[in-house]
Amino acid sequence: MTDQASAGVPGQFVPWEGRFSGRVVLVTGAAGGLGADAVRRLAKEGATVVATDLVKPRTPQAALSLDLDVADPQAWQAAAHSIREAYGRLDGALFCHGIQGPEYAVQDVPAAGWKKTLEINLDGCFYGLQVVLPLMKQANYGRIVMLSSIAGREGNENMSAYAVSKAGMITLAKAVAKETARFGITINCIAPSMFNTRLLEDLSPERNAALLARVPMKRVGEPQEFSALALWLLSPEASYMTGQVLDLSGGRNTA
Template identity: 85%
Template sequence: MTQETPAGAVLEFEPWAGRFSERVVLVTGAAGGLGAQAVQRLHSEGAIVIATDIRSPDTGHAALSLELDVADPEAWAQAAQRIRDAYGRLDGALFCHGIQGPEHTIQDVPIAGWKKTLEINLDGCFYGLQMVVPLMRQENYGRIVMLSSIAGREGNENMSAYAVSKAGLITLAKTVAKETARYGITINCIAPSMFNTRLLEDLSAERNAALLARVPMQRVGEPQEFSALALWLLSPEASYMTGQVLDLSGGRNTA
């Protein structure tokens, strides 16, 4: 990490060499955004990365790239079998998949858009936990991180489907964390505010401006800032933290 940076500048972070040496880590949503950067850093820190997305991601940093429709439980079962066959275990899972969903007031939210948002954002993690937890239990070790959102803690007007799906992840994490703590497995959520990913393009300019106005740092977050936190939660060092939600919001106001 650089020692001196201008006010408001984004820090660059140096990889921790060998932190994930020989650890097998699954990343969903690995084709872009927050997932792609996390894959890159995991690889640089020695992880055996399994990168997945709706189409097999070509990251250049993964030991195994898989096509995975997270809303399909059978696809998850097939992915789990591939992991068993290739590595026999799974040490970490970072669920970075998600969609923004419809941007409407409640009376105008299309039913199809509501269902699709929850199927991908919430059901996709539920199915994932059903598959990865047994792999981790057999080793009495595991680290799971799920991408929630500040919207899941506070709500965002005109984004009911997205906010509800991300709130559901928080409760899911807290529940399953209690079930798995005795097996050496930790499950935590990260709740970002605005980040420099393609999802910002799915929001109107007015919505982006309104959300940014609530961030005291007056800038969006960068993917490397997300991966810095996510990788710590995925590491052996995060041994006594489970069932928690960590805001990554630039100090976003709650009003």
Template identity: 60%
Template sequence: MTAPLWTNRFDRQVILVTGAAGGLGRASVERLAAEGAIVVATDLKSPDNLAGHSGAFLTMELDVTRADHWRVAVDSAVEQFGRLDGLLMCHGAQGPEADVERIALEDWQRTLRINLDSCFLGLQAVMPTMKRQSYGRVAVLSSISGREGNASMSAYSTSKAGVIALVKSVAKEAAADGITINAVAPSMFQTPLLQHLSEERNAALLSRVPMGRIGQPLEFAALAAWLLSAECSYTTGQVLDLSGGRYAGS
């Protein structure tokens, strides 16, 4: 499945992508680069795993749960390229698949730290630069479970609901500074995260998608590219559905 490219849409704008080694992140890096962006591809994995990443101008190791890593990533991008126009946060962890009474506190906290605290740290890191520029675009990976909640996935659902509230709050703070901040709420997508769920869980989740299929990373990349572009000039604080119609039936 492909979508038409808008050649030079980004005209060498600088965009930092987290989770760049994952399915959604990798597809997004390639799409953004093909449309003219200077992409800083980051991931928790070793930079060796990002080497040769199609379209990445700069690859970096980034532990999104650490404020000092965020500062290094943003400072490196600005020092090397002179600015930072966009941030796409594609990282995340599935978290425990269990009823609430069987979830260990450390697993709950780890899920929120990776999925929610990290986005708070990322926004803290990029806002000063974007406000100085009077321009910025931020897109954050949430989930349809952040809107609806998934049984036996309370940690994940809670973290993604928190992302939605964070996006809405900070978008209002930054609206007068030429910065838009939006979230994307996918349902099932063809990524390695599906491998961490049981066959029964995957079947149950797919049964709730009216289109009856799993989404493809290129479909996410197409929406992310628009949210990170100058065309996204009057849309902020929103959660865009990417669920094959699942939320439309709620």
């Protein structure tokens, strides 16, 4: 890697105290990686955070922690019921769940791996939208942010399942944003490149090196950099942005 000082390594970002006071925000994939950092910052900024993961996350900053299999529509219904019973409202949702999926040339991708990747990454967002939108419509307000990927904008070789799932997520957001704009609900995607999370461990060293070579900053992103953008999109200030995908890529451009 290059000199990190010249590559823009972030310092400590200062939370915006009270920005989410009175707001209830759901975070999936909250047990680690980008979701865990977002939970911490949301709580610091006054949000009532509902943290979910496949196994109930042990997140002291969350007001409510739930186990949630995002690929199971009934589990989503149960989570929505718990939120409705506890708070009677939902103001924001940050979908941070996801898996890397199989890393093979397309002819060698196992059918089970393809199916599982799309079920978690894409179907998990579809089922989530089906249950969180009614909670938001009743208040004519909502902010939804979904974790896509730069791979969903341009594709990554030998990662077809992952790229397709993330591209589908972008199109899902654009379509549903048009359906919900009149209800004061915004839906946007963030498309990161490489970030310092456990998902990097699921890639081969060769794949990591090849992907990093395409990032002009020559470093991976840090979770706090993701949280800074995600929280703005979840905030009342992001009132006129919907159906968009924002690259968070260290300068990597789609081609």
